[in-house]
Amino acid sequence: MENKVIDESVQGSAVMLKTETSFVSDSKKLYVESYGCQMNFSDSEVVASIMNANGYATTRNVDEADVVLINTCSIRENAELRVRNRLTEFKSKKAKKPDLVIGILGCMAERLKKSLLEEEQLVDLVAGPDAYRDLPNLVEEVGTGQKAVNVLLSRDETYADISPVRLDQGGISAFVTIMRGCDNMCSFCVVPFTRGRERSRDPETIVEECKVLFEQGYREVTLLGQNVDSYRWNLSSKGEIKDPNRPTVNFAQLMEKVALVSPALRIRFSTSHPKDMTDDVLEMMAKYENICSYIHLPVQSGSTSVLERMNRSYTREWYLDRINAIRRIVPDCAISTDIITGFCGETEEEHTDTLTIMDEVAFDFAYMFKYSERPKTLAERRFDDDVPEEIKTRRLNEIIAKQLQHSLTSNKNQIGQVQKILIEGNSKRSEAHLSGRNSQNAVVVFPKEHYQKGDYVFVKIEDCTSATLMGKVVESI
């Protein structure tokens, strides 16, 4: 996710796909655009790999594409509206170029299935998150004049053997998917319906992918899953060993395996769930310097009664106990969160509970959203979406204002510190500056001098805004 305090985490950034040199210039061209969470961006790299292996070179220019795929998100209504507008634009391109194949992938594809083809006639092809191996066949079917759909969810597809085509060649930081799906049933959430059952990926393939990334010059991997704490290999959900002849691996052990790839490879992970985050994960973070001191731990609400309606399986006290464990075991850890405001039946008092938990924890960063009712979810079936829009907006503004204060204080507290920064590239605002992140995931900007992306440098923090730290490179700590 990007570092912005907004009511919409969905990023409409087109994925920049480089043309592969290994293909002759008359090969067919694929253009992919991704919306939604990091998992979708990661999946688009799997899609590019599958299509490359079937003769499609990737392009960043939609006008020269033979196939346009849009990888979509359903998390909030706005996310879907944005994609619909984009599909209408693509449809007008097809009017001028009838052979153009337009396909929808990801969570909207899974949620809406055939209706996008049949009722709305917006696309030629629909492929859900577990159907990407079938894409070359689906594109071929469209070529023979049919409409193609595959929205089957799988219990075991992890794309473990596919080495993703990195869409930011020469990049520093990569996403590595370690598990797919989600078995939690948070009442507001559409993900269990769009992504299916939870399954973990073979740890050896994860470690191998990280090794290859390191050899290619990457210096940071983010291990991705909807609930990384429930990563388990060869273990049932009850903790029983499935195959006695194979090793078992839990999330803490997986982190250690990846941390051992190289001390120069930083490890991040997302997302942790408060009900499952165990001390052994925190202890592993404390043990390895290259596992970053940063945890994204979505709280959603500070009110136990709201958390119960959300079916989050923890209380305010449980959440605060997990925060204490982080502070005790990884004292320099930054903590960010997700907050939903205006959930079904949320009273003024329950909203105040969210404001007070924010004060108690003092999150370094937060993604904040207005509740958006999603079809088929438990909340849609059980509760009324009864908090009026203007109250949702007012409450959201209150939590945003509070978070801005906390983010500013958190950044101010770092002034004077010397921090180890991994350089990611030029600063967005100035060619003369570089930008990178500290272990705590804060963006740090400093004068370029002779340093380059991929280098680790020590930076003395001299100034800040609520979003960025500014400083100068120093010799060492």
Ligand code: SAH
């Ligand atoms: N698996 C992750 C995050 C999934 S979605 C987790 O459990 O934390 C990212 C965030 O979107 C959620 O944490 C939640 O804050 C928000 N979100 C999910 N469904 C939503 C909805 N219906 N309305 C508003 N925000 C929602």
Ligand code: SF4
């Ligand atoms: Fe959605 Fe909850 Fe699963 Fe996260 S843990 S993806 S919020 S159901």
Ligand code: F3S
């Ligand atoms: Fe969106 Fe699906 Fe991710 S709904 S947040 S793209 S898992």
